[in-house]
Amino acid sequence: MLPSTPYGAGVREIKTPMVLVIDSCEGMLVRNPNDTAEWGIFYNGKASPERRRFTIAHELGHFILHRGQRQSFNCDKESVYSGIDTIRVIEREADDFASNLLMPGDLLREWISNQRIDLHVLSAMAKRFQVSFEALCIRFIKFTPQRAILVYWDNGYAKYEWRSSSAVKTRARIRRNGDPAEPLPGTLAADASIDQEWDGTEMSAAIWCPEEAQHMKLREFKHSYGARDRILTLLLLESAEPRSWDRSWKDEDSFDSFDQFISSGQHAVR
Known part of the structure; x- marks a missing residue:
């Protein structure tokens, strides 16, 4: 046509x-x-x-x-x-x-509203859209009003990080322990005995994000692929107001794709 x-x-x-x-x-x-x-x-x-x-x-x-x-x-x-x-x-x-084209924003926004998000919900949406689980998760990050971070790990190292617009505005980002980063101690991502956690585990947001207060909470979700060498981590953080003392987020790209510390030759899979 x-x-x-x-x-x-x-x-x-x-x-x-x-x-x-x-x-x-x-x-x-x-x-x-x-x-x-x-x-x-x-x-x-x-x-x-x-x-x-x-x-x-x-x-x-x-x-x-x-x-x-x-x-x-x-x-x-x-x-x-x-x-x-x-x-x-x-x-x-x-x-x-x-x-x-494949995941229209109006439909996605409608489907994620008014329900508690976990990996079961996101997996069901991926099947309805006939797209990969990872593609749906990235799309979710772009449309969710929640503070959310998605991290893709390959052979023990972070390949990319996507942050929702509210996460960007509140300066929520994962703690870096190297370049590229490795999973942080005390997280599900670092626990080799846990392959999947689709319901989410609550913990202090400060374990993952250095600028979060100890009392702030997040839910960590984990999906390991077949060979267990690739892991998808989803973090859903408690709500927080944009930091009034730091307005530099206005100049940031809303999808924040981890470019600042991905070395040449590394990439995000579509």
């Missing part, structure tokens, strides 16, 4: 998405060099159905947002958090497009 709309101006056809046989590449958007009015989308056939769906939506985002800039887009697992700034920006824009 797109070629018949302003979003597909100058394009005659977008080919049906096709399987890509390059393992290192998640997806591609390519203009036919022999027919400039034809474009094609490719995806990694070994990926899960949810990942394929997101990849196709991501490449569609490149088509609508960026096709005037380049003739092709090769999206590998390093694209979002490595490479030159221009590549990072357009990859994030394509990710945002895919998230908005």
Whole structure:
């Protein structure tokens, strides 16, 4: 349908998405060099159905947002958090497009309102949207009014941290014990004997966040993936007012993606 709309101006056809046989590449958007009015989308056939769906939506985002800039887009697992700034920006824009397309904000906001959030609830939402659990959790962070932090760990080190807008405004961030950071002692993330905690465990917020008072509480949730080398941590903190003595949050990016201490070559998976 797109070629018949302003979003597909100058394009005659977008080919049906096709399987890509390059393992290192998640997806591609390519203009036919022999027919400039034809474009094609490719995806990694070994990926899960949810990942394929997101990849196709991501490449569609490149088509609508960026096709005037380049003739092709090769999206590998390093694209979002490595490479030159221009590549990072357009990859994030394509990710945002895919998230908005597959997980509409009005529906998500409606579903998360007026109920106690835990990983069971978020998992059910991921299934309804037909997206990965991780993608849904990241989307939740962007829309929740709660102070929330999501941390993805890979082989014992933090790969990224996402913070909700209210967490950013109240300066809530995880305590760093290195670069990259490792799970903090006394947390579920650091406890190798616990694989899953979907109902949440309450603890002092100061264990995780250095600027939180000892009396402030949070609930920590944990999801370990099959090999247990990848862990997703969700922290839901008690409400707090924005710190009046520190207004620098106004200049921060609301999604706060941990860029300040991710080294080259590390990335967040979509």
